[in-house]
Amino acid sequence: MSDSALSLFLSRLDFAWITSLHILYPPLTVGLSLLLFGAEWYWVRSNDERWYRLVRFFEKLFIVNFAGAVATGITLEMGFGILYGPFSQAAGPFFGQVLGYETITAFMYEAGFFGLMIFGWGKLSKRMHLFATFNVAFASSVSVMWIVDANSWMQTPAGVVFKDGFFHMVDWVAAILNPDVILGFPHMLVAAVELALCFVAAISAWFVLKRRQVALFQRALKAAVLALVVVAPMQVYLGDGLGRIVADDQPAALAAMEGHFHTNNPDGSVNTGWHIIAWPNAAGDGTAWAITIPHVLSLLETHTWNGAVPGLDSMPAQDRPPVVIPFYAFRVMTAAGFAIMLFAFWGAWLVLRGRMSVEKIVLNPWFLRAAILCGFMPYIAVWCGWWTREVARQPWVVYGLMRTAQGVSHMSVLEASLWLVGYIFFELMVWGGVWYFFAKIIRRGPDMESPVLQNGHQLDALEALSHDPAPLNLSIAHRPGPRSVHR
Amino acid sequence: MDELTHVQSVVTFAWWMVLAMSMLLYIVLDGADLGAGVFSLFVRNPHERGAIMSAMAGTWDANETWLVVGGGVLFGTFPFVYGSLFSYLMVPLALALWGIITRAVSLEFRHLAEERWQRFSDFAFGASSLAVAFFGGMAFGAVLQGFPLTHRSGEVPTYVGGALRFISPFSVWTGIAAVIAVTLAGVLFVRWRFERDEPIRYHAEQWGEVLFYLGLAAVVITLVFSASIFPWAAGKWFGPDWWIWALVLLAVVVAAFKMRTAFRRHHDFSAILWLNLAIAIMAVALMATVYPWLVPGTWTLYAGATPAVSLFTFTLTMGGFFPVMLMYNAYQFWVFRARISALAANH
Numbered sequence: 001m002s003d004s005a006l007s008l009f010l011s012r013l014d015f016a017w018i019t020s021l022h023i024l025y026p027p028l029t030v031g032l033s034l035l036l037f038g039a040e041w042y043w044v045r046s047n048d049e050r051w052y053r054l055v056r057f058f059e060k061l062f063i064v065n066f067a068g069a070v071a072t073g074i075t076l077e078m079g080f081g082i083l084y085g086p087f088s089q090a091a092g093p094f095f096g097q098v099l100g101y102e103t104i105t106a107f108m109y110e111a112g113f114f115g116l117m118i119f120g121w122g123k124l125s126k127r128m129h130l131f132a133t134f135n136v137a138f139a140s141s142v143s144v145m146w147i148v149d150a151n152s153w154m155q156t157p158a159g160v161v162f163k164d165g166f167f168h169m170v171d172w173v174a175a176i177l178n179p180d181v182i183l184g185f186p187h188m189l190v191a192a193v194e195l196a197l198c199f200v201a202a203i204s205a206w207f208v209l210k211r212r213q214v215a216l217f218q219r220a221l222k223a224a225v226l227a228l229v230v231v232a233p234m235q236v237y238l239g240d241g242l243g244r245i246v247a248d249d250q251p252a253a254l255a256a257m258e259g260h261f262h263t264n265n266p267d268g269s270v271n272t273g274w275h276i277i278a279w280p281n282a283a284g285d286g287t288a289w290a291i292t293i294p295h296v297l298s299l300l301e302t303h304t305w306n307g308a309v310p311g312l313d314s315m316p317a318q319d320r321p322p323v324v325i326p327f328y329a330f331r332v333m334t335a336a337g338f339a340i341m342l343f344a345f346w347g348a349w350l351v352l353r354g355r356m357s358v359e360k361i362v363l364n365p366w367f368l369r370a371a372i373l374c375g376f377m378p379y380i381a382v383w384c385g386w387w388t389r390e391v392a393r394q395p396w397v398v399y400g401l402m403r404t405a406q407g408v409s410h411m412s413v414l415e416a417s418l419w420l421v422g423y424i425f426f427e428l429m430v431w432g433g434v435w436y437f438f439a440k441i442i443r444r445g446p447d448m449e450s451p452v453l454q455n456g457h458q459l460d461a462l463e464a465l466s467h468d469p470a471p472l473n474l475s476i477a478h479r480p481g482p483r484s485v486h487r
Numbered sequence: 488m489d490e491l492t493h494v495q496s497v498v499t500f501a502w503w504m505v506l507a508m509s510m511l512l513y514i515v516l517d518g519a520d521l522g523a524g525v526f527s528l529f530v531r532n533p534h535e536r537g538a539i540m541s542a543m544a545g546t547w548d549a550n551e552t553w554l555v556v557g558g559g560v561l562f563g564t565f566p567f568v569y570g571s572l573f574s575y576l577m578v579p580l581a582l583a584l585w586g587i588i589t590r591a592v593s594l595e596f597r598h599l600a601e602e603r604w605q606r607f608s609d610f611a612f613g614a615s616s617l618a619v620a621f622f623g624g625m626a627f628g629a630v631l632q633g634f635p636l637t638h639r640s641g642e643v644p645t646y647v648g649g650a651l652r653f654i655s656p657f658s659v660w661t662g663i664a665a666v667i668a669v670t671l672a673g674v675l676f677v678r679w680r681f682e683r684d685e686p687i688r689y690h691a692e693q694w695g696e697v698l699f700y701l702g703l704a705a706v707v708i709t710l711v712f713s714a715s716i717f718p719w720a721a722g723k724w725f726g727p728d729w730w731i732w733a734l735v736l737l738a739v740v741v742a743a744f745k746m747r748t749a750f751r752r753h754h755d756f757s758a759i760l761w762l763n764l765a766i767a768i769m770a771v772a773l774m775a776t777v778y779p780w781l782v783p784g785t786w787t788l789y790a791g792a793t794p795a796v797s798l799f800t801f802t803l804t805m806g807g808f809f810p811v812m813l814m815y816n817a818y819q820f821w822v823f824r825a826r827i828s829a830l831a832a833n834h
Contacts, residue, residue: 071588071591077555080573087570092793104559410647427588429589
């Protein structure tokens, strides 16, 4: 590899690392805030204390996750300019604007209500607090929309003209409603919900398996599994739709995802084979080995028995994306999606058979273990999904218009390596911290003793706050000693 | 590049002010947290160090949101500056960002750590606060020095000058000056947040006396340094309007002495406000000095702004959102008014 090719590769790795370690947190923020809103709404309506306990418990995990999202997110906001300076300049008129919208209409909006949601217990009325939770959920969903919109525009850039080295806006509506975002946004939003449902299901299953607070967590587990029965198939459906958009607008990306090297077979007939698994040969122009089923690819992409799908050999060599990562990441994502769906169906069957009741739920240890395993599935799926999307777009940073090599900052190999080494250390520190904190909170379990904080500005509620600072602030709550300095 | 219309120029100017205001809020709010962190390096008692961290536990991340807002405005409105400036500042920004991450982790995890680890994580907290202040200040000085741009036809001018160009005597000095300034703010913050009979307040008082003079000296040195190496600064300061600049300097000095008076009289919160006033006056003076440059000698704010239509739409969205944002922020303050007075009552 030449020096510039190596530094290009390293800059891609630099950005891949900081985005991969950031995407671990926002989907849970988004999905869990929606679930917290649902549970709190149910509590306000029914006054059923158990939902209150669940909300307060999962909210603690939510806060830790939020801290991880902020710590890794600040880097990302600056990372575009640092690692992809020329791209940021060229795409700025659209991309920078959209990220700017995100900062104002989602990030600030969310941060404002986040404070009310976390610190507002016992100070706000129940309805007002519910309203704050709603706004956190809503703002974070808006955030998903803008971020995915910016990325989708890189996949299917519309509404712009590339001239004088940057993208001039000609049609804002076309750019914002670009073809990819129409399903890209719902796909990511539903992924967030699915991830949060699996997260809740996994933790609840752990408690049930340990026979701690079974009555409480049976409700959470059952609700999450039943929601997954709807959400998981919906996600498969959306993913399939998005795949077809990719097939239409980014044929090279689709060919890479399917490892589809040749449009036609050597004998001239249409190559309709779909690889279950495969590995590219050394020259990168065909498979070294593959397990292939004929006609499936044509059926999937063209819905005909013998329809032609453009292979990588129909594109100029310099425009072909790498194959291995999109091919395998795509398969792993799909497998994880189906696994979650099957798990949800298993749960639904147990519900129908009456085996998910408080008395009988502990009698399904294998289901509970599967639920814990399922907690990790969406994380893997989200990672693989984004790797598919980003690697299959190569060698372009803005598909068909600007190459990644044109978009990266002019870094030396040494600079790019030092960045990577530094961020491997710091992002792992955050990741380790967040998961360690998760484990700690989960082991401690929900707080079943403190009085339920009803409407705000009640004397007894404030009294409770001053004895137990936990509702005030998580960071202070677990820190004995220092706080007493104030009293 | 397309020329901006008159209206667009005005809007660009307004965005520049929003950008400056975000950065000023960040410096004022997070500066105190950083300074308290630097001060904590010299606090022997582990309980006091923990208390310093607790004092900012509820607000430090809210304070840092202003940095994010500043970044959003820079990318959204001035993408040509954002893309080239941040490549230029890669090293100091990366170091400051690592500091920010380390601070976040050591703040959130202190209570989980064993005592042996606590000493280490306390040190990490103090050292990372120092690093953020120093490299932030260094980046600031490097911005004032400007940087070379490419001039290839058909391309947006960008930065290719290497990773270490930001290092200069001036940027090293602004790093040191930033550490002095935030430490002063941090000492005032500690005084404000601790009960009156706590020994740490006495400790902070001694520091405050020294830092006050160091701070004044830092201002003078920075002014002389800038006037000697930046023609754009000397030209304005010693031009026909020199008396205005003299008055501004006088206002800063008056605010600084008011701060010291309040500090000595144990009016802790007014001391903070006087310091912030002095910083705000200097920020406005700095903006007036560099105008029309966003990065002196490199990008004017008009050349760095995104052309035509997008500026209009950005403004439309922000114009609609800003009043709403201000309303809910005000509501937030109103809801938490009780917490502030409850803490104040403990003093």
